[in-house]
Amino acid sequence: ETGVTQTPRHLVMGMTNKKSLKCEQHLGHNAMYWYKQSAKKPLELMFVYNFKEQTENNSVPSRFSPECPNSSHLFLHLHTLQPEDSALYLCASSQDGTSGSETQYFGPGTRLLVL
Amino acid sequence: GQNIDQPTEMTATEGAIVQINCTYQTSGFNGLFWYQQHAGEAPTFLSYNVLDGLEEKGRFSSFLSRSKGYSYLLLKELQMKDSASYLCAVMDSNYQLIWGAGTKLIIKP
Numbered sequence: 001e002t003g004v005t006q007t008p009r010h011l012v013m014g015m016t017n018k019k020s021l022k023c024e025q026h027l028g029h030n031a032m033y034w035y036k037q038s039a040k041k042p043l044e045l046m047f048v049y050n051f052k053e054q055t056e057n058n059s060v061p062s063r064f065s066p067e068c069p070n071s072s073h074l075f076l077h078l079h080t081l082q083p084e085d086s087a088l089y090l091c092a093s094s095q096d097g098t099s100g101s102e103t104q105y106f107g108p109g110t111r112l113l114v115l
Numbered sequence: 116g117q118n119i120d121q122p123t124e125m126t127a128t129e130g131a132i133v134q135i136n137c138t139y140q141t142s143g144f145n146g147l148f149w150y151q152q153h154a155g156e157a158p159t160f161l162s163y164n165v166l167d168g169l170e171e172k173g174r175f176s177s178f179l180s181r182s183k184g185y186s187y188l189l190l191k192e193l194q195m196k197d198s199a200s201y202l203c204a205v206m207d208s209n210y211q212l213i214w215g216a217g218t219k220l221i222i223k224p
Contacts, residue, residue, distance in 0.1 A: 042119065042214040056211070090157070100145030100165060100206045106157035
């Protein structure tokens with residue numbers, strides 16, 4: 001049983017749609033992350049939240065909008081996406097994001113296809 | 116810039132040993148991680164190295180040389196279930212993970 005869950009697992013959307021990805025962690029962690037994983041490319045860090053505060057935004061286009069209402073939940077709101085945004089979106093959590101040895105635990109991801 | 120290099124794909128035989136290399140150039144170093152990712156699944160933690168040397172954990176071992184910016188993951192007694200992608204990642208000075216593109220390991224009977 002995974003400590004990090006993501007819904008939906010698969011999503012197909014048009015470029016004019018608005019959708020949201022949801023992540024929930026049951027590990028008591030205080031840091032949460034959104035990553036984008038494209039085929040044969042390194043994981044790209046998109047956003048980091050520590051204790052519900054956004055601490056990192058790696059030059060992500062504004063069509064991606066994160067929301068972290070509490071330390072257990074993380075959302076990624078999507079609107080007017082482009083076909084090149086099609087990828088696997090992974091959520092992860094860790095203790096508090098301040099230690100080098102801190103392991104990140106990943107959810108299974110949302111496979112997104114933008115038509 | 117920051118860069119992590121690892122081979123794109125490797126093939127090995129069931130029961131054999133395989134070594135997956137990773138070289139890195141990053142702004143600062145707070146440790147190196149190896150993750151395993153089966154197709155369609157979440158990456159899962161395998162190992163963490165911050166000091167030079169070899170860390171052994173069952174059939175898997177991980178080695179680090181900070182002076183050379185080099186690590187490897189050694190898998191022994193390969194099993195079919197070891198077919199997966201293996202991701203190398205370095206924690207930089209900002210405590211962010213910098214990732215390699217992953218090595219797809221194919222195990223043949």
